[in-house]
Amino acid sequence: xxxxxxxxxxxxxxxxxxxxxxxxxxxxxxxxxxxxxxxxxxxxxxxxxxxxxxxxxxxxxxxxxxxxxxxxxxxxxxxxxxxxxxxxxxxxxxxxxxxxxxxxxxxxxxxxxxxxxxxxxxxxxxxxxxxxxxxxxxxxxxxxxxxxxxxxxxxxxxxxxxxxxxxxxxxxxxxxxxxxxxxxxxxxxxxxxxxxxxxxxxxxxxxxxxxxxxxxxxxxxxxxxxxxxxxxxxxxxxxxxxxxxxxxxxx
Numbered sequence: 591x592x593x594x595x596x597x598x599x600x601x602x603x604x605x606x607x608x609x610x611x612x613x614x615x616x617x618x619x620x621x622x623x624x625x626x627x628x629x630x631x632x633x634x635x636x637x638x639x640x641x642x643x644x645x646x647x648x649x650x651x652x653x654x655x656x657x658x659x660x661x662x663x664x665x666x667x668x669x670x671x672x673x674x675x676x677x678x679x680x681x682x683x684x685x686x687x688x689x690x691x692x693x694x695x696x697x698x699x700x701x702x703x704x705x706x707x708x709x710x711x712x713x714x715x716x717x718x719x720x721x722x723x724x725x726x727x728x729x730x731x732x733x734x735x736x737x738x739x740x741x742x743x744x745x746x747x748x749x750x751x752x753x754x755x756x757x758x759x760x761x762x763x764x765x766x767x768x769x770x771x772x773x774x775x776x777x778x779x780x781x782x783x784x785x786x787x788x789x790x791x792x793x794x795x796x797x798x799x800x801x802x803x804x805x806x807x808x809x810x811x812x813x814x815x816x817x818x819x820x821x822x823x824x825x826x827x828x829x830x831x832x833x834x835x836x837x838x839x840x841x
Contacts, residue, residue: 591646591650591652591780591783591788592650592653592790592792593653593655593776594638594642594652594792594794595769595771595792595794596638597620597794598622598659599624600622600659602621603620603621604618604620604621604622606819606823608819608823617819620768620816620819628660628663631660635664636671639654639671643707645791646707647707647789648707650707650711651678651704652704653702653703655683655702656703657697657699657701658701661701676708676709677703678705678711678713679704679750680704680750681701682700682701682750683700683702683752684699684751685698685756686756711783713782715747715782716747716748716781717748718746718748719738720746721741722735722741722744724741728742757770757771765823767796767823770797770799771796773803776800780800780804787810788809789810790804791813793814795813795815795824796815796817797820798820798825801828801835802828802831805833811835821839825837
């Protein structure tokens with residue numbers, strides 16, 4: 591499988607807070623700015639997506655993590671590259687963090703487009719709790735019901751809206767790298783479409799969340815990033831986790 595978290599076309603600069611001893615230093619991570627605007631951004635992404643299609647296994651899924659800035663454009667490009675019939679899901683990742691506005695509803699979600707390469711892709715449905723109305727037992731024949739502190743519920747196949755907290759300021763997994771994604775989100779993605787020993791790819795690896803989670807889950811990984819700080823952050827994270835890996839630097 592492939593998961594990518596590319597720039598979102600925000601027209602902003604992003605930084606990372608690096609700890610060196612007792613000192614914290616803020617360094618530039620990457621610039622999500624494009625001289626020729628959206629055409630340049632989409633050209634950059636399209637070329638890479640075509641290469642990723644060649645790399646993706648026949649039974650693999652590719653996950654493209656974006657938000658409102660460009661996801662509608664990239665959906666059309668993915669339909670062209672991977673085929674409209676190979677669209678699998680649009681996952682809505684909703685979270686609490688972020689700003690608010692008096693002129694619009696608060697933007698509290700990202701979109702993750704999921705495509706296959708061929709029809710027979712690997713997928714393992716995950717389950718989630720579905721609470722009964724008024725949290726009371728239904729007592730339907732043949733339906734297993736459970737109870738927790740909230741109330742009674744059944745287990746159903748997971749829906750396409752995922753409520754997962756962002757990486758908080760006090761989180762133990764926080765690296766200080768801008769736009770870091772939570773391990774729980776990546777765990778869910780890896781769990782539903784890979785088996786132990788499979789290869790997971792991330793070609794905008796940032797702080798290294800995917801390779802770190804993949805290694806912990808018994809998967810192999812390939813990760814890269816054009817940013818030097820991203821590479822250093824990923825290497826430091828994997829070393830701290832005790833992961834064995836090979837490093838290749840390209841000029």
